[in-house]
Amino acid sequence: MSARVRRDAAWTALALVLVAGLRIGLDPSPASPWRHLLLIPVLVAGLRLGSAGGVVTGFGAALLEALCVLPALERLGASGVADGLLTLGLPIGAGALSGGLATRAARARGRHTLAVAIQRVLADAPTLDAALLRLRDCLARHVPGAIALAARDGERLVLAGAASVAARSLAARVLATGEPAWAPHVGGEQGPRRALVVPLVVRGEPIGVLALEREGELGREEQAALAALGAHAGLALENARLASLQRRAAEELARKVDEATARLREMDRMKSDFVAIASHELRTPLTALAGFSELLATRRFPPEEIRRLADIMRGETVRLARIVSDILDLSRLERGLEPVLRRVPVAVETVAAAALEVFRRGAPTHRFELRCPEPLPAADADPDALERILANLVSNAVKYSPAGSCVGVACRAIDGGRSVEVTVEDEGGGIPSEALDRIFEPYYRAPGASRVAYGTGIGLAVVKSLVVAHGGTIRAENVPARGTRMAFTLPAVP
C-alpha cells in the first residue's frame, strides 16, 4: 500500500467520522436530509481510492448510518425494512459505483500511458535484444509483478527476464498455439502466485510471449488487458525490429559505398599509374624500333649485322604487339565482354614447349624446365590464348626471379582426365600474402613489384579472363623455400 493511499485512507476515515458526527448532531432521525452528507466522503473515497476504497468507505458509512436507521427499523417493523435497507445500501452502492468508475478510468489511463511508453522506448532500439530489454523495463515500471519476455529472431529466441524457455512450459505452449495460458498458482509458500502468458502477435502469428507472475490478484479484466497489450507490444517489437533492420541495412549500404569509393579512388590511382607505366612500356620498344630503323636507313651494315638488328626489331615488335593486345583485351574485359576464342583440341605440352623455347632464346639468364610426365589429354582451348597465357606467366616468372634460377612449367591431367592443369613455378621472392588475392585485378601491382621490374599490371588480369573464358580456374600461391606457383586449369576435350 503506497503512502498516498495510506494518507487518503486516513483522511477518508477521519472525514467519515466527522461527517457522521455532524449528521447525528444536526438531526439523528433516519429521515433527516443531513444523512446524505455521508455520501460526500464515500464518493471522494471512491474517486481517490478506487473500487475497494469506495466499497469499504460505503460500508463504513452504512455502519455509522445504521446507528440512526436500526432503532427506527426496529420500531417500524417490516414496513420500514425496505426504506432502511435502501438507506444503508445507498452509500455502499455509491462507493462501489464511483470507485468502480475511477478504477476503470485509472486502468484505461494506465493502459494508454503504457502504450505510449512502449512506443517511446522501442522507437530507437538498435537490436531486438535491446528492444526486448527496454520493453521489459518499461512493463516492470507500469505492471506489478515479475515480467519476462521472449521473442523469435529467425531461429534464435531472444529472452529478457529469463534464462531459457523449457519444453512444455507455459511459454512454450503459448509460442506453439498462440493462445494465452493462465495458471492460478505456480508455486510459492505465501499466498497464490498467479502466472499469465500472452502471445506477442504480429499479423495473427505469435512472434513471442509476455509472461507475468504475481503474488496476488490478476483478474479477468487485467488478463484481457494484458492479452491486448501482447498484441500491441508484438506490433511495437516488430516495428522496432524492422527499424533496426533498416538501420543496419543503411549502415551496411554506407559501408559498402565507402568501400566502393575507396576502391574507385584506388582504381583511379592505379589507372594513372598504368598510363604512366604503359607509356613507358610502349615507348621502350618504339624507341628501339625508331633507333634501329634509323640506323638501317642511314648506314650500311654487313648482312649478319642487319639480321641481328632485324631480330631485335622483330622482338620489340612482338613485345609491342603483346602490350597492345593486353590493353585491347582489358578494354573488352572492362566493357564486360569475354575474349573471343577459337577453341580446338590443343596439345598443351607442345604449346608449353614452344613458349619455353622462345624464352630460352630470349632470356638466357634463366634455366627453363618442362615436366609433363604422362600422356596428357588434349585441351579444349584456343592455342593463341594458351600461348599468351603461358607467355605472360613465364614472363612474370622470369621478371620476378633472380638470374640463374629455374622457371619450371609442369602439366598434368586432373579430375579423372576431364581437365588439364598447368603450373608455372619460379624461384623468386614470392608474392606478399596480402597481395595474393588481388594480383588478378586489373592495374593492381603487388607492393614492391615496381622496384623489381616494369609491368603494366594488366597481364595477370588478362590471363585470368582468358582462363575463365575457357571455363577454367587460376590461382597463385607461395611455395615455401621455392618461390611463386601459378596454376591454371583448362577443360580437356571430352
Next chain:
Amino acid sequence: MYALEHPHRAHVASLGEGTPVALLVTLVTAWVAAQALGALGWLPRRAVDIVGLAVAHGALLGIAVAWTTRTARAQAWFPAALLVAAGALAALGLPGLLGYALLPLWLVWLARDGRVGWLRPAPAASILSGALLGAVLGAHMLVGATLTLGHRISVPEVAALLPWLAYDVGANVPAGEGFFRGALFARAHRRWSLGAATAISTSLYVARYLLDPLLPSTLELMAGAAFYLSLLGIANCWFFARTGSAWPGLAASLLFFAAYRLLAPA
C-alpha cells in the same frame, strides 16, 4: 521465471486433498458415542460438552494442520486431544482455564521455523489494524444491539467472563481462523479469485456459527450475527490475502468475540 523456465504442472491441490479422514471418522464416532452415553446417563453432561467442543474445534484445526503444515500427519490429532485436556482442566475451576492455553502454545510451538504457513509473522501495523477492526465491529454490534433489540452492555463478573474468554482464546478463535482462513481460504484462493475464495470461506464461516449450539437462536440475533460475522470474515480474508498470516484475523476475532461476551440479553 517459472512460466518460461520450468515445464508446467498443476500446483493447485483439490479442495479436499490431504484431509485427515481417519481423524474425522474417529471424532464423529467419539461424538456419537458421547451423545449416546450421555443420553443413557452413563456420561455426565459436562463430559459430553467437552467431547463436543473437542470434536468441533479439533476437527477444524486438525484439517487446518493436515492441509497446511509440513510435519507428520499425526500432528492433526493433537488439537482434539489438547482440547479434551483443556475442557477437562477447565471443569476443575478457574485455575483450570489455563488448560485452554495448551492449544495456542502448541500452535506457536508448531509454527516455529515457519512450519505452519498461516501462523507466519505479520507486520505489527496489520495486527493493530485487525484489532482495531475487531474492536470497531464489536463496539458497533454492542451499540446496534442496544439500540435495536434492547440488549444492554454489561461487564459480567470475572468468574463468568473468563471461561468464555479462555474458550475464545484457546479454541473458538484459533479453530475458526486456522480452518476458515489459514486452510480453506488459502486453498481456495490458489484456485480461484480473491472474491470467490472470500465468498466460500466467509459463507462457511457464518454457517459454522449459525449452527453453533452455544449461540442464541432467535431470528434477530442470528441475522445480526450473520451480518457482523460476514463483515469480520470478509475483512479477515482480506487481511490474510495481504499478509499471508492469520495473526491480524486472530486479533480482530478475539476483540470482536470479547465485545460479544459483554452483551447481556434484555
